[in-house]
Amino acid sequence: MHHFTYRDGALYAEDVPLAEIAASVGTPFYCYSSATLERHYTVFAGAFRGQKAQIFFSVKSNSNLAVLATIARLGAGADVVSEGELRRALAAGIPAERIVFSGVGKKAHELAFALEAGIHQFNVESEPELELLSALASARGLEAAVALRINPDVDALTHAKIATGKAENKFGISWKRAPAVYALARDLPGIQAVGVDVHIGSQLTSLAPFEEAFRRVATMVERLRAEGHAISRIDLGGGLGIPYRGDNDVPPHPDEYAAMVRRAIGHLDCEVSLEPGRFIAGNAGVLVASVIYEKQGDDRRFLIVDAAMNDLIRPTLYEAYHHILPVAEPGAASGELRYDVVGPVCETGDYLAKDRPLPPLHSGDLIAIMSAGAYGAVQASGYNTRPLVPEVLVHGHEWAVIRERPSYDDILALDKIPGWLTPS
Numbered sequence: 076m077h078h079f080t081y082r083d084g085a086l087y088a089e090d091v092p093l094a095e096i097a098a099s100v101g102t103p104f105y106c107y108s109s110a111t112l113e114r115h116y117t118v119f120a121g122a123f124r125g126q127k128a129q130i131f132f133s134v135k136s137n138s139n140l141a142v143l144a145t146i147a148r149l150g151a152g153a154d155v156v157s158e159g160e161l162r163r164a165l166a167a168g169i170p171a172e173r174i175v176f177s178g179v180g181k182k183a184h185e186l187a188f189a190l191e192a193g194i195h196q197f198n199v200e201s202e203p204e205l206e207l208l209s210a211l212a213s214a215r216g217l218e219a220a221v222a223l224r225i226n227p228d229v230d231a232l233t234h235a236k237i238a239t240g241k242a243e244n245k246f247g248i249s250w251k252r253a254p255a256v257y258a259l260a261r262d263l264p265g266i267q268a269v270g271v272d273v274h275i276g277s278q279l280t281s282l283a284p285f286e287e288a289f290r291r292v293a294t295m296v297e298r299l300r301a302e303g304h305a306i307s308r309i310d311l312g313g314g315l316g317i318p319y320r321g322d323n324d325v326p327p328h329p330d331e332y333a334a335m336v337r338r339a340i341g342h343l344d345c346e347v348s349l350e351p352g353r354f355i356a357g358n359a360g361v362l363v364a365s366v367i368y369e370k371q372g373d374d375r376r377f378l379i380v381d382a383a384m385n386d387l388i389r390p391t392l393y394e395a396y397h398h399i400l401p402v403a404e405p406g407a408a409s410g411e412l413r414y415d416v417v418g419p420v421c422e423t424g425d426y427l428a429k430d431r432p433l434p435p436l437h438s439g440d441l442i443a444i445m446s447a448g449a450y451g452a453v454q455a456s457g458y459n460t461r462p463l464v465p466e467v468l469v470h471g472h473e474w475a476v477i478r479e480r481p482s483y484d485d486i487l488a489l490d491k492i493p494g495w496l497t498p499s
């Protein structure tokens with residue numbers, strides 16, 4: 076459910092017409108709905124009411140400070156994967172004790188920064204990382220609360236590029252090695268191995284792979300406890316999918332997900348950590364673009380728009396489907412044409428949709444690329460020296476630019492021409 080709907084023939088974000096924002100900000104731009112972010116967070120958190128659970132929003136899905144601040148006010152914590160994201164979470168008002176640090180390649184300065192900030196938990200993914208964290212923590216007279224991320228070797232049944240829980244993926248500590256790594260952790264100074272962590276992938280649309288992984292985690296916790304480890308926390312990662320295609324492919328509701336969690340690990344009486352990203356932010360954002368040209372090819376019609384793969388890489392990177400809506404609601408009699416919706420970037424992979432039925436569109440018309448709130452703006456690049464897309468947050472009748480479009484001067488000023496190339 077989201078708050079992007081037609082009213083009187085125009086697409087609105089909450090109570091603001093998208094065309095009004097476009098007239099002021101220019102296109103392309105991302106637009107997020109506060110009410111949708113809040114609703115998704117509340118539905119997810121509500122599903123876990125009555126379980127000892129804390130929600131850590133996956134900052135990598137959408138890291139804008141205003142987005143983080145919106146859900147921080149509802150009590151959300153943050154799951155971060157870099158020092159940069161950790162600094163964002165803190166700057167948005169999320170207290171360190173509600174932050175967990177995940178990621179396969181944390182550097183010493185990042186671990187040190189997180190230790191000094193006093194975060195809730197480090198999700199450690201290898202023995203060398205554990206040893207480095209131990210050295211850094213004990214040098215500071217600190218104890219780091221650690222969960223080891225275990226690779227449960229299950230198939231998440233999602234796109235290969237967002238499956239993370241198979242043995243061949245780089246993530247986590249192998250299932251077989253885990254007990255030995257917990258034994259190592261017990262002997263290391265500055266480390267309290269209090270939990271088990273798992274994250275098997277993203278955009279999962281069925282419960283079965285989650286349940287298989289979580290049952291394996293439960294087995295591991297029982298075994299570790301039998302070996303004398305005081306395991307009191309289980310971090311289940313993120314990954315719950317969203318309906319990109321509308322009502323035809325509806326993933327499990329958070330209530331069903333939470334009931335499955337209770338079934339799989341409830342008997343262990345652990346504190347449960349959850350790291351949803353896409354579920355909170357995905358349908359809370361759209362990318363608004365303008366049609367530049369319509370072009371007739373030999374066997375297809377191209378709609379060339381001013382948003383491109385550098386602004387939203389999901390279609391080309393993950394073969395992802397994003398629904399597209401004209402910002403001016405088409406009349407019942409308008410009919411449909413099939414378009415390849417493409418951007419201006421000089422790559423054949425630069426497309427947003429292929430063979431998509433849409434009402435006839437013309438130069439200057441606005442379109443909204445739906446479900447772009449997660450893994451959209453955060454993955455944008457400046458390829459082809461295209462300015463990073465601005466971001467806008469709507470809140471009822473109000474809206475604000477929460478990240479500005481950089482000027483060309485800003486962009487060029489990042490480069491430096493060395494002395495030997497400057498004429499004297």
Ligand SMILES: *Cc1c(COP(=O)(O)O)cnc(C)c1O
Pocket residue numbers: 133135136154177178274276277278312313314315350351352353354449
């Ligand atoms: C990406 C990621 C998440 C969030 O995944 P979603 O599919 O957006 O819910 C959670 N935890 C970890 C460790 C991740 O890498």
